[in-house]
Amino acid sequence: MYDYKAPLRDIDFTYFELLDYEQHLQSIPKYEDVTKDMVQAIWAESAKFAENVLAPINRTGDEEGCRWEDGQVFTPSGFKEAYQQYQEAGWQSLNYPVEEGGQGLPESMLLSNMEMRGSANWSWSSLIGFGGAGAKTIKGYGSQELQDKFLPKIISGEWLGTMCLTEPHCGTDLGLMKTKAVANADGTYSITGTKIFITSGDNDLAENIIHIVLAKVEGAPAGTAGISVFVVPKIGVNDDGSLGEPNGVTCGSIEHKMGIKGSATCVMNFDGAKGYLIGEENKGLRAMFLMMNAARIGTGLQGVCHAELGLQKSTGYARDRLQMRSLKGPQAPDSAADPIIVHPDVRRMLLTQKAFAEGGRMFVAYCAKLADLDNDADDTEVAKSAHEQLEFLTPILKAFLTEVGFESANLGMQCFGGHGYIREWGVEQNVRDCRISMLYEGTTGIQALDLLGRKVMGSQGEMMKPFIGEIKALCKANPDHELTQQLQALSKKWSEVTGQLGMAAMQDLDTVGAASVDYLMFSGYVVLAYFWAKAALLAESKIESASDKAFYQAKINTANFYFKRILPRTEGLAVSMTADASAVMAMSAEDFMLQI
Template identity: 60%
Template sequence: MPEYKAPLRDIKFVMTELLNSEQHYASLPGAEDSTPDMVEAIIQEGAKFCEQVLSPLNQSGDREGCTWSEEGVTTPTGFKEAYKQYVEGGWPSMTSPVDFGGQGLPESIGLVMSEMVGSANWAWGMYPGLSHGAVNTVIAHGSDEQRQAYLPKLVSGEWTGTMCLTEPHCGSDLGILRSRAEPNADGSYSITGTKIFISAGEHDMAENIVHIVLARLPDAPQGTKGISLFIVPKFLTDGNGNVGEKNAVTCGSIEHKMGIHGNSTCVMNFDGAKGWLIGPENKGLNCMFTFMNIARLGTAIQGLGAAELSFQGSLAYARERLAMRSLSGIKNPDGPADPIIVHPDVRRMLLTQKAFAEGARAMIYFAAQQGDLVHKAEDAETRNEADELLSFLTPIAKAFLTEVGYESANLGMQVFGGHGFISEWGMEQIVRDTRISLMYEGTTGIQALDLLGRKVLMSQGESLKRFTKIVHMFCKENADNEQLKPLIEPLQKINKEWGELTMKIGMASMKNRDEVGAASVDYLMYSGYAVLAYLWARMAKVALDKLAEGTSEEAFYTSKVQTAHFYFQRLLPRTRAHAEMMVAGADSMMDMPAEHFAF
């Protein structure tokens, strides 16, 4: 397994040089203490924890996995102790409100820590990771009493949270869920039903687990309009943070999975468990989107983490592994062969991983800054603009970055050749752990429908225009920059084509709604490459400016420029295929009768 090293220089580049985090934090009410020195100290300490505590548990946790018994779930050796250190370090409370024991830092700083945790040990990171969504859901929709009862312990990390949506007969189509909630005389509800695929639904790392559960009230309307949201704790509490008797919620089993073996993926049975309504009746799905949107951006981090960790592993291997001679002449005359990093195809794989990892970091941090503005900006117009932009970027980040993160993980295996298929190297674990990210929190297809159907077409293209205007202004401002010309010209072209393709799909969908579904995944992938092109052009500009000023880090900035050119020449052309496929029409998919698929 690669020894994870936090990419601190690149993190600093994206935060301070690309996104000007110092000015960003200074503009946010309540974030004045997020000075460069403080932010750097937080990230440095977080890196040490991830490198020294979490990374060494990644492969051992995968091999040992979780153990189920009737008494509960036992996590792999070292997981519980690592979590205790995490809580004692104050990491769970970083971005939560001060009123509930949090540190009140901007969400974007917390996402940097989430990146390092997820890259070092994704399975472990899921235990505290889901709690952030639970905290934000209770803050946004819980009553004052519920906030006081649950938030202090959730914020501190003494308790963890989950989201309980999926049932055996329904995944993304939550309108057909069957879990029910019967009102009790004391104002609580009895929750009954079975939920599956519940990450961190049962474990031995925290004193209590607070489940956020979707269920139906009696006589609720059918479909998504009849779903309510409930808090259902593992242990009942006295409202002051003290746990009491066990609630009627149990883990029936844990799934035997392809990857993330160190995280318990549970079947949760609610047998008349006591719960409390969060938010209005029959508006549970609306409330749950608070949780789901945060979870989707968190899932995008898994794509980034997979690209980063696999790149670190394959780069180290490619520098040391000797095989064959360079086509352009011997590069290692004192050895029997040249290191494989000299071969063009290995370079192709390494640079693809590097371009996706560093591009993903820029995309997620850019989206995270929009989240900061949504929660902390003073004026409503800024908050609304940021919210619309974040809503547009979220499905792209979640689906595109997990797709290319998985591709990067597979490339990492490929660089190792046959050794990549052997478990002791750890590269195949990254592939196995990452595969689920393309499915949970909404599959790529679901995210694509959300982007094209809901975000773009239902807004009559306004959400797309909001982003393409940003790209247009960047291109206009740099039109005379000769060094950037090889990037600006294709960026302008794709930015214009993006709108034209959207119009074509929209017109076709007026005649046949299947056109949206037929085009959506290609549209999303095209959008992902376009967003990354804008960010890589921006990163190249920053690097070129630094080189022009004179710097002692010439190699770092030159590498940025070269990676940007690789992205534009070798990865951005993939949009050509996506563009053709998204407007090819639905007929070739939909004309064949279902019974003709096999004979």
């Protein structure tokens, strides 16, 4: 069934060869003890855990699903045992300072290890993933008292966490929120309301669950200016840190979904639950963005995970499955037919997946570096510029990588022909599990508006400049290369269409929304072109003296494929996004469909 194998060689290439993580880690005093050997040893352990513990329960988790009984959620067989093993090995504390009981590794190392777990079993990974975002919020904005009360057991993994934002009538539009917080005499709040789509809102993995809940204090201003953020534990926590009474938080039901069936998506009812305010009243949005941005990089990574898994399964199948002969004549004359990998169209599907999986890995690793600098660089200027670049790249990362991840997952399935539609191969599960990534943590459309409206136009194009500067530098250093020449032209086009849209938006604001997704996808193709050009240049410089020449040759071939067969999509996007918005807006809402 072509089980998942962690792509350690490529991860190593991406982080240490392409993006020089040795120098990167050295540049942050906090991480100067984190050596390449240490990182590789950790990756090797993650690979084992992903391959041997998580991959085997991926399909059974999908078949079995989560079970809801009397307000309690039970995860599929093996999920709890896997978590115990994970927690006892100290994985959950990887990304926390040593003095807080953590392993003292940067966020990039959380992400690079998370890729392997996510590829092996996204459902399981998502169940345990939100404690980190919550801890970040408590650390970033919570009082020392709150930090002392909740962080140690989140860090140790004894407790898990959630993010509670969405309500039935408000997803993107958090201003419509109805969950209420009423101040108690002791400084705490009573939280009442219903939240939906809460990943791992209840589970049987940990003894307590720490919810980060958005709510409105009575009398707060309307809209998002009146949102506050609270810590609400499932079970009350006594002053000595021991567990107290249940806290009026119950799971009302779990959703029946297309995929990630091993991950419980909960309706959470808060019925006068005791909540602790994080920061100040009505200042919740800031904290929420901190939390959301961390989640968005993780969701972008999900695109890479599904592309990688689909690629592995379909490559294995394409090498084994015998069907038809090459148009050029038999390539495996001793077999009844040729393996389907001889057929150009099958190769097109494999190479597309490879270009997105490996290209996406580079993109994530690059953003992870920015996240490290944003979090931990001593030089505040360095931190600030990393922060800004990350702000610009995050919507592209999240939306583009999940869109092409879904395309890849579908191509992986397509390589199997009709067999791909049958559950046993796991490729249709990969498509179903992937599909959520374009929806949660802000849909593709929302990311696109964030990119084009808020970031690019909001900064008059200033926020694009550092990344365009990197492209220019690469092209300038390698002026005679076919790929950099194409990249340079494309980068120029990127600036041009941005300018065109800016002008058009001054005439008609709907230009922004009408063009936004095309613009985001265009941007994603440019970003990936930068990484593929960089990878090809590096591979060309190393191949002669390398012992694993095939690895570098594959990089060069995939880069060529990306430039020749994928990148032309930008031509169509440039035309369609700059078309008049009236093509989208002309129809009245009533006339859209007459029969309903």
